[in-house]
Amino acid sequence: MKVLVATEKPFAKVAVEGIRQIVENVGFELALLENYTDVNDLYKAVSDADALIVRSDKVTKEVVEHANNLKIVVRAGAGYDNLDLPACSAKNIVAMNTPGQNSTAVAELAVGMMVFMARGQFNPGTGSELMGKNVGIQAYGNIGKIVAKIAKGFGMTVYAFDPFVKKEAIEADGVIVCTTLEELYSKCNYISLHIPATEQTKKSIGYNLLSKMPKGGTLINTARKEVINEEELAKILEERADLKYATDFATGNQIELNDKFGKRVFAVPKKMGAETAEANINAGLASANQIVKFLKTGDTTFKVN
Ligand code: 3PG
Numbered sequence: 001m002k003v004l005v006a007t008e009k010p011f012a013k014v015a016v017e018g019i020r021q022i023v024e025n026v027g028f029e030l031a032l033l034e035n036y037t038d039v040n041d042l043y044k045a046v047s048d049a050d051a052l053i054v055r056s057d058k059v060t061k062e063v064v065e066h067a068n069n070l071k072i073v074v075r076a077g078a079g080y081d082n083l084d085l086p087a088c089s090a091k092n093i094v095a096m097n098t099p100g101q102n103s104t105a106v107a108e109l110a111v112g113m114m115v116f117m118a119r120g121q122f123n124p125g126t127g128s129e130l131m132g133k134n135v136g137i138q139a140y141g142n143i144g145k146i147v148a149k150i151a152k153g154f155g156m157t158v159y160a161f162d163p164f165v166k167k168e169a170i171e172a173d174g175v176i177v178c179t180t181l182e183e184l185y186s187k188c189n190y191i192s193l194h195i196p197a198t199e200q201t202k203k204s205i206g207y208n209l210l211s212k213m214p215k216g217g218t219l220i221n222t223a224r225k226e227v228i229n230e231e232e233l234a235k236i237l238e239e240r241a242d243l244k245y246a247t248d249f250a251t252g253n254q255i256e257l258n259d260k261f262g263k264r265v266f267a268v269p270k271k272m273g274a275e276t277a278e279a280n281i282n283a284g285l286a287s288a289n290q291i292v293k294f295l296k297t298g299d300t301t302f303k304v305n
Helices: 013-025 039-046 061-066 085-090 103-118 142-153 167-171 181-187 230-239 254-264 277-297
Strands: 002-007 029-034 051-054 072-075 094-097 134-138 157-161 190-193 218-221 244-247 265-267
Touching: 002 013, 002 039, 002 277, 013 029, 013 277, 029 039, 039 061, 051 277, 061 085, 072 277, 085 094, 094 277, 103 142, 103 190, 103 218, 103 244, 103 265, 103 277, 134 142, 134 181, 142 157, 157 181, 230 254, 244 254, 254 265
Parallel strands: 002 029, 002 051, 051 072, 072 094, 134 157, 134 190, 190 218, 218 244, 244 265
Antiparallel strands: none
16 A cells, blocks of 8 residues: 655655654555645656555646545644645545644744734833733634643633634533624634634635724734635724734735834744744654554544545
């Protein structure tokens, strides 16, 4: 069996070695396609693979069409909006993610961005403290939960909105539940986004919600670029000179935002939420283990299609 790791943004070497060990220990073969820039290289590499591990790499209908032997694809990470699930299902390919494996890295980045924005992006001048401020977590999943824990350590009051998680489970963490997004945005100095990009959430964060934020409000986006309504974000930043935005994904209009709003906006040069050795090891090894388990025993835990 051939397991292909196809990563346009490679895993840390130590994670690749861990994946290799897991794969080779059971007599499978590991193939690596890293740093590729031409999708044709992916088409070629996937043509004889039985299993595929990717990060944010797009597994499109075309990729699936080129995969003659593929039985399983694992997205080493949480969000699987990069996988064409109907195309996978049509060819009986099992698609999985590795929920929770890189959550700490993303949560730490989100809180780090709060400090960075509160302190003028580490430029001279008077900043503010997180202690005593309110943070609103939009979606209380694996990452949101860790953000809550870290934020409490900073002395913040934590609020959350998540209609898919039981109120009691959120409250058990000492987090205040908001029943509407409007309530969350109007109560919180910081909002940290942890929603997936779906048909329901795409472009869902815009003028109406952001205009509810208190003075000096800061939106932190380590979720997905697509959930932001970029035109409306620009409009509210223009109208409200106190609001700030930090993100793990440059928006389509990032250059315009940077020019217009200077230190009130920040985008990392390249998505880095899950870029820690620990997260790479956790998600990479989990992917390899899930593949081995599936190919050896048919286990479909973490199947998403
Ligand atoms: C995820 O959904 O797990 C994160 O967005 C990580 O993405 P990456 O593997 O491209 O860093």
